[in-house]
Amino acid sequence: MPVQTNQSLSVDCAVFGFDGESLKALLIERPTYNALDRLKLPGSMILENETLPEAAYRVLEEATGLRKRDLYLKQMEIFSDPNRVSGDELEWINRKHGIRTVRVVTVGFYALLKLDRRTTDYTSSKGARWVTVDVIQRLAMDHKEILSTALGHLCREMQQSPVAFELLPKKFTIRALQRLFEAALGIEIDNRNFRKKMLSSGFLHATGEKEQGVAHKPAEYYTFDRSAYRRAVKDKLRMNWV
Amino acid sequence: MPVQTNQSLSVDCAVFGFDGESLKALLIERPTYNALDRLKLPGSMILENETLPEAAYRVLEEATGLRKRDLYLKQMEIFSDPNRVSGDELEWINRKHGIRTVRVVTVGFYALLKLDRRTTDYTSSKGARWVTVDVIQRLAMDHKEILSTALGHLCREMQQSPVAFELLPKKFTIRALQRLFEAALGIEIDNRNFRKKMLSSGFLHATGEKEQGVAHKPAEYYTFDRSAYRRAVKDKLRMNWV
DNA sequence: TTTTGTTTGTGTACGTTATACGCTAACAAA
DNA sequence: TTTGTTAGCGTATAACGTACACAAACAAAA
Numbered sequence: 190m191p192v193q194t195n196q197s198l199s200v201d202c203a204v205f206g207f208d209g210e211s212l213k214a215l216l217i218e219r220p221t222y223n224a225l226d227r228l229k230l231p232g233s234m235i236l237e238n239e240t241l242p243e244a245a246y247r248v249l250e251e252a253t254g255l256r257k258r259d260l261y262l263k264q265m266e267i268f269s270d271p272n273r274v275s276g277d278e279l280e281w282i283n284r285k286h287g288i289r290t291v292r293v294v295t296v297g298f299y300a301l302l303k304l305d306r307r308t309t310d311y312t313s314s315k316g317a318r319w320v321t322v323d324v325i326q327r328l329a330m331d332h333k334e335i336l337s338t339a340l341g342h343l344c345r346e347m348q349q350s351p352v353a354f355e356l357l358p359k360k361f362t363i364r365a366l367q368r369l370f371e372a373a374l375g376i377e378i379d380n381r382n383f384r385k386k387m388l389s390s391g392f393l394h395a396t397g398e399k400e401q402g403v404a405h406k407p408a409e410y411y412t413f414d415r416s417a418y419r420r421a422v423k424d425k426l427r428m429n430w431v
Numbered sequence: 432m433p434v435q436t437n438q439s440l441s442v443d444c445a446v447f448g449f450d451g452e453s454l455k456a457l458l459i460e461r462p463t464y465n466a467l468d469r470l471k472l473p474g475s476m477i478l479e480n481e482t483l484p485e486a487a488y489r490v491l492e493e494a495t496g497l498r499k500r501d502l503y504l505k506q507m508e509i510f511s512d513p514n515r516v517s518g519d520e521l522e523w524i525n526r527k528h529g530i531r532t533v534r535v536v537t538v539g540f541y542a543l544l545k546l547d548r549r550t551t552d553y554t555s556s557k558g559a560r561w562v563t564v565d566v567i568q569r570l571a572m573d574h575k576e577i578l579s580t581a582l583g584h585l586c587r588e589m590q591q592s593p594v595a596f597e598l599l600p601k602k603f604t605i606r607a608l609q610r611l612f613e614a615a616l617g618i619e620i621d622n623r624n625f626r627k628k629m630l631s632s633g634f635l636h637a638t639g640e641k642e643q644g645v646a647h648k649p650a651e652y653y654t655f656d657r658s659a660y661r662r663a664v665k666d667k668l669r670m671n672w673v
Numbered sequence: 674t675t676t677t678g679t680t681t682g683t684g685t686a687c688g689t690t691a692t693a694c695g696c697t698a699a700c701a702a703a
Numbered sequence: 704t705t706t707g708t709t710a711g712c713g714t715a716t717a718a719c720g721t722a723c724a725c726a727a728a729c730a731a732a733a
Contacts, residue, residue: 190478192528198438198511198536236432241511241536266506267538269440269483286434294440294483296509349591350672364709382692384711389690390673405709406699418672427720429671430592430660431632606680624721626682631719647680648728669691 197282197290200244201232201297201332202262203339204252206304206319207356209365212372213304213319214336215252215312216328226278229329230336231317232295234286245298253302254311261301261355265342269294273331299339301355344374351392354413360396362408363387392418439524439532442486443474443539443574444504445581446495448546448561449598451607454614455546455561456578457494457554458570468520471571472578473559474537476528487540495544496553503543503597507584511536515573541581543597586616593634596655602638604650605629634660 204215216228231252235244241264246257253260274282274293283289302308309319322340327333346352353369354361367383370376387393393411400407446457458470473494477486483506488499495502516524516535525531544550551561564582569575588594595611596603609625612618629635635653642649 190480192476192530193440193479193481194530194532195436196438196440196477198435198440234434235438235511237435238432238513239435240513241509264508267483267509269477271480271482288434288436290436292479348670348672362710379693380709381694381711381713386670386673386691392673400700400710402701403709404701405707406711408710427671428590428628429669430590431628431634604681621721621723622680623682623684623723628720642681642729644730645680646730647678648682650681 193292195290196292196294197288198235198241199232199293199295200235200241200248201230201268201295201335202245202248202252203230203297203299203336204249205299205301205322205339205343205356206308207369207372208304208319210368210372211321211323212356212369214322214325216318216320216325217252218316218318219329220316222329225327226329228318228320228325228332230332234282234293241296242298245296245300249300252312252315252317253308255302255308259302261352263299263342263346265297265299265338267294267296268331268335270331278330295335297335297338299342301343301352303356303358305358340373347373351413351418354415357413360398360410360412362400362410363393364408366411391421435534437532438534438536439530440477440483441474441535441537442477442483442490443472443510443537443577444487444490444494445472445539445541445578446491447541447543447564447581447585447598448550449611449614450546450561451610452614453563453565454598454611456564456567458560458562458567459494460558460560461571462558464571467569468571470560470562470567470569470574472574476524476535483538484540487538487542491542494554494557494559495550497544497550501544503594505541505584505588507539507541507580509536509538510573510577512573520572537577539577539580541584543585543594545598545600547600582615589615593655593660596657599655602640602652602654604642604652605635606650608653633663 206213206215215231217231219227219229231248233244233248235241242262245262246260249260249262250256271292279293282293304319312319325333325336328336347370353366356369357365363384366387367378367380371378392414394414396410396412398410448455448457457473459473461469461471473490475486475490477483484504487504488502491502491504492498513534521532521535524535546561554561567575567578570578589612595608598611599607605626608629609620609622613620634656636656638652638654640652
C-alpha cells in the first residue's frame with residue numbers, strides 16, 4: 190500500500206458551557222442541509238504554517254467571539270477512519286476550499302468556557318446553538334462520536350483536576366458547582382458532604398456576597414483560588430485504580 | 432492563509448519495557464547518521480486506507496515482532512509544529528517515499544509490552560536498542576519531546592488504571608510490581624504498605640509458586656486477575672484534585 | 674556450622690478521609 | 704402563618720493511608 194497523499198487535516202471542537210442547570214454543547218447549523226446532517230461541531234481545515242492548537246483557537250474565536258485567554262482548550266484524540274468523510278461531505282469540503290483532498294483526518298479538541306449573555310448573543314448571531322448534551326441524538330459525519338468522546342474526557346478530567354471552574358462564572362455558589370458535577374457526571378451528590386469536601390480543600394474563597402431574590406436561604410458566592418490550588422500541587426502517590 | 436496541502440501524517444511510537452530493574456524505551460538506530468541524530472523512535476508515514484492505530488500496530492509489529500494482542504497501545508497527542516521536520520530530515524523522508532511533502536504532522540503513541548528473551552532477540556536483530564529512559568539525552572527531530580510526553584502519560588496512567596501489568600510477565604512478584612512503580616515514577620515506596628494495598632485490592636491472584644535460587648526469602652508469584660478488576664469497576668466519585 | 678545480609682510477609686497503631694444522615698436557618702410564595 | 708426549598712453546621716462510623724516493629728526464609732560468607 191502506498192503512502193497516503195492528498196490528505197487533509199482538520200480540527201473539530203466540542204465546546205461545552207454550563208447554564209447553572211445543564212451541560213450544553215455548541216452546534217453549528219448548516220441551513221442548506223436536511224435535518225439529519227444539519228448540525229455539526231465547529232471545525233476547520235488546518236491552514237499553512239498553523240499548528241493544531243492555533244487552528245482550534247481560530248475556530249473557537251470565530252464561533253464564540255472569545256479569545257485564547259477566555260477559553261480552556263484540550264486536545265483529545267484523532268479520528269482517522271479513511272472513510273469518515275466521503276461522498277457529498279467530501280465534495281462539499283473540496284468545493285469550499287478549492288482543493289482535491291481524498292481523505293480528511295480530524296483532530297478532536299474540547300473547549301470549556303463561561304456561558305454568559307455576551308457569549309450567547311454572539312453565538313446566536315452566528316447561527317450557532319447551545320444544546321443540552323443529553324438530547325443530542327445525531328450530528329453530521331462522525332461528529333456525534335467526537336462529542337461523546339469529548340464528554341468522556343471531560344468527565345474524567347473533572348475528577349482529576351479543577352477544570353469545573355472553567356465552566357462557572359468567576360463568582361458561583363456551591364450549589365452551582367455541585368449541579369455542574371451532577372449534570373456532567375449524571376449522578377446525585379449529597380449536598381452536605383460535597384460542601385464539606387469543597388470547603389475543606391481550601392481552594393474556595395468566600396466573597397461575602399450572597400444570592401438575592403431566591404425563594405430559599407440565599408447562598409454565599411465563592412471564587413476559585415487558583416494560586417492556593419497551585420501551591421498545594423499534590424504529587425501524592427495515589428493508586429486510584431486500587 | 433491558504434488551506435494546508437501536500438502534508439503528510441505519520442505515527443511515532445514510544446515503546447516501553449521493564450526488565451525488573453529499570454524502565455526501557457525502544458530506539459531505532461540509523462547507521463548513516465551522526466551520533467546526535469542517530470537514534471529515533473519507531474515510526475512511519477500513514478498509508479492509504481489505514482487508520483492511525485493500524486499504522487501504529489504495523490510499526491510495532493515490524494519493530495518488535497509482536498502483534499496487536501501482545502501490545503498495549505494508546506494514542507497521546509499530536510505534534511504539529513509546521514517546522515518540526517525540515518531540511519535534511521524532510522528530504523530524507525521525501526526521497527525515501529518518492530513524495531513531495533512540505534510538512535509532516537505526527538501522532539504520538541505509546542506502547543507497553545512484556546520484555547522477554549524472544550522480544551529482545553528480535554529487536555536486536557532489527558538493529559534496535561532498549562535504552563534505560565533516564566539516560567536518554569537526545570533523539571532525532573522532536574522525538575525526545577515525544578518520548579518525554581509519553582513518559583508523562585505513562586506515569587499518570589499507571590496511577591489511574593492497572594496498566595503496570597502490561598509491562599510485567601504473566602507471573603510476577605510483588606517486589607517486581609513495586610520496583611516498576613518506583614522506576615517509572617522515580618519514587619521510593621514502603622514495601623509493607625505497598626504489599627498490603629495491592630493484596631487488599633483483590634486483583635492479585637497467588638499462584639502458589641515461589642522464586643528459586645534467590646539469596647533471600649523467596650517471594651510468591653502472583654498473576655493479575657483482570658476479570659476481578661473489571662467486576663469491581665469503580666465508578667466511585669473521587670475528586671482527586673481536592 | 675554459624676553468622677550476615679537481604680527480602681518476604683504479618684501485624685499494630687494512629688491520623689485522615691469518606692459517607693450517611695440529623696438538624697436548624699433563611700428566604701419567597703402560597 | 705404555613706409550606707417548600709436550599710443553605711449550612713454537626714456527629715458518628717467505616718474505610719483508607721502511613722509509619723514502623725519484627726519474625727521468617729533463603730544464599731553466601733565466615
